Amino acid sequence: MSPIAAAVFAASATAPDIHSFGNAGVVRPTHLALDLTLDFEQKVLRGTCELTLAYAGDPAATDVLDLDSRGLKVENVTADGKALAFELGAQDAILGERLRIRLPQPRPASVQVTYTTSPGATALQWLEPRQTTSGKLPFLFTQSQALHARSWIPTMDSPGVRQTFEAIVRVPAGRGFTVVMGAENGAHDVDKGVFRFRMPQAVPPYLIALAAGEIAFQPLGPRTGVYAEPAVLPRAAKEFEDVEKMVVATEAIYGAYDWGRWDTIVLPPSFPFGGMENPRLTFATPTILAGDKSLVSLLAHELAHSWSGNLVTNATWSDFWLNEGFTSYIEGRIVEAVYGVDFADMELVLTQRELGTTIEEMLKEAPDGTILFANLEGKDPDDLVGPIAYDKGASFLRVLEARFGRPRFDAFLKAYFQAHRFGNMTTARFLEILKRDLFVGDEAAWADAKVMEWVYQPGLPSNYVVARTARFERTRAAVDAFAKSGDLGLVKKDWSSAEWQDFVESLPRPMTPAQMEALDAAFGFSTAGNNEIRFDFLMHVARNAWAPAFESLEQFLCSLGRRKFLTPLYAALMESDATRDLAKRIYTKARPSYHPIAVATLDAVVK
Numbered sequence: 001m002s003p004i005a006a007a008v009f010a011a012s013a014t015a016p017d018i019h020s021f022g023n024a025g026v027v028r029p030t031h032l033a034l035d036l037t038l039d040f041e042q043k044v045l046r047g048t049c050e051l052t053l054a055y056a057g058d059p060a061a062t063d064v065l066d067l068d069s070r071g072l073k074v075e076n077v078t079a080d081g082k083a084l085a086f087e088l089g090a091q092d093a094i095l096g097e098r099l100r101i102r103l104p105q106p107r108p109a110s111v112q113v114t115y116t117t118s119p120g121a122t123a124l125q126w127l128e129p130r131q132t133t134s135g136k137l138p139f140l141f142t143q144s145q146a147l148h149a150r151s152w153i154p155t156m157d158s159p160g161v162r163q164t165f166e167a168i169v170r171v172p173a174g175r176g177f178t179v180v181m182g183a184e185n186g187a188h189d190v191d192k193g194v195f196r197f198r199m200p201q202a203v204p205p206y207l208i209a210l211a212a213g214e215i216a217f218q219p220l221g222p223r224t225g226v227y228a229e230p231a232v233l234p235r236a237a238k239e240f241e242d243v244e245k246m247v248v249a250t251e252a253i254y255g256a257y258d259w260g261r262w263d264t265i266v267l268p269p270s271f272p273f274g275g276m277e278n279p280r281l282t283f284a285t286p287t288i289l290a291g292d293k294s295l296v297s298l299l300a301h302e303l304a305h306s307w308s309g310n311l312v313t314n315a316t317w318s319d320f321w322l323n324e325g326f327t328s329y330i331e332g333r334i335v336e337a338v339y340g341v342d343f344a345d346m347e348l349v350l351t352q353r354e355l356g357t358t359i360e361e362m363l364k365e366a367p368d369g370t371i372l373f374a375n376l377e378g379k380d381p382d383d384l385v386g387p388i389a390y391d392k393g394a395s396f397l398r399v400l401e402a403r404f405g406r407p408r409f410d411a412f413l414k415a416y417f418q419a420h421r422f423g424n425m426t427t428a429r430f431l432e433i434l435k436r437d438l439f440v441g442d443e444a445a446w447a448d449a450k451v452m453e454w455v456y457q458p459g460l461p462s463n464y465v466v467a468r469t470a471r472f473e474r475t476r477a478a479v480d481a482f483a484k485s486g487d488l489g490l491v492k493k494d495w496s497s498a499e500w501q502d503f504v505e506s507l508p509r510p511m512t513p514a515q516m517e518a519l520d521a522a523f524g525f526s527t528a529g530n531n532e533i534r535f536d537f538l539m540h541v542a543r544n545a546w547a548p549a550f551e552s553l554e555q556f557l558c559s560l561g562r563r564k565f566l567t568p569l570y571a572a573l574m575e576s577d578a579t580r581d582l583a584k585r586i587y588t589k590a591r592p593s594y595h596p597i598a599v600a601t602l603d604a605v606v607k
């Protein structure tokens, strides 16, 4: 094995990835060179991807290169200018198709694939100009996590296969397009519509990201800034003014930020997630622009991934809690450092409430779904997003924090990130490291902390640390008074957003039309500017079939694409005969403007 190949294979997971067709045990792409043209008319990307290869052991023993693809039209594959035989395998609903390339002798150091994406590519959303704020230009953005990179890049799409990349991206010239990627900007030729990027740090394909459209930039700090459509930019810059502080606070606990810049792009409202931690360039939903910074913990979350996830990456999607549980824990630490312990505690209580109800429900129907180390046989890892990996995962780390104290636990995590940076991590390997470095081999302490139960058993172990905040005593008292007598006198107009959120989430279920009416008349929840509060109230609207707010509900469902808001609302509407037809009507109207990833989830809900 060459020294380079040895390093590539050593830094990687030994666990096989059931979600990739790649034959990563014998050969791996280490670098990608993309040259892509964006065709906004046909809604396709076309171009070439050159993959540099590293072989494990004797290359002669490896006669095929298996890559992942989803709907790619492959025109040809070449090595050193000579055509290679290739075949696309049968389509699998979750995995896509295997792209098998026959390797000639001697084995090539690189292969080049010429291809076009399909108009239904699951990573891509092509927006018409009318779906943007100014309406001037069309817009394109990617979402590669979990298994969607393969719908726009032919490579081994596994979190355990890290690759550096460079890219040339071509857009129509002279129309004012800007292209951004989660990578370093190279020499852009804006007039010709040619943009160049370089990513010197190896990343798994799920972190490769691109956006193009009418996009402007504003710096926020020495290494931080924000991209957005011009009309959104000033609001976004104001909302995000603390991002540099967030980086400083995180570095103080977990060590240097390793990615150079940290910018954020605010995407159009159809972005299916809240945020996506694309390295150097977080992708974010505009639904967090509340005007009072109350929802910026989402940026703390995506920043935290710069350590947990991007630096030390889950080896397979079963290890997803290593990404999201650690990140949710660190998110809380960043929020506490920048906005104070009161604010962090309130957010924690809100997420724990959701964790509690989710676990309670899942224990009845699908208890194994509450296990941190996820069994994903026959499952799409996109469905992992939710309180288990995130908040049960974070709760486990909080148990460790409480047991060992912050100084020791922080030192442990910092050393862990440092030791495994730009590498991959399996759950089993993490537990070995945890036992060795934090428990220093103390078997009694290990058993007492219930580590194996936390990671491999359903439900919440008995040493779960329940968060508390005195701030919610007032909101709960106000809910009680309202529930008993309709009195709203205990509601204080100066509550923080988190307190409002707690109030609305704690309201009785069900409520009468008179109760709904009283609340909305007093506080205008159904049209609240804070989308979390509005969503919480619209859930009551859906559950109680409260018709006066159906118009606002419809407007909400038609104006954004964030899956976390859409899925529970449609599900609640589908539950009752009174609202099922309404759900179907709204969905039929809104579906064309939703992202393919949201559509995949919602098609199973509204049917």
Ligand code: BES
Residues within 6 Å of the ligand: 145, 146, 273, 274, 275, 276, 277, 297, 298, 301, 302, 305, 324, 381, 382, 385, 390, 564
């Ligand atoms: N990496 C996730 C988003 C994701 C996970 C996309 C799995 C596709 C598959 C991102 O970091 C995330 O967790 N986003 C959350 C925000 C957060 C504050 C909990 C979201 O989008 O809601």
Ligand code: ZN
Residues within 6 Å of the ligand: 301, 305, 323, 324, 327
């Ligand atoms: Zn996350």
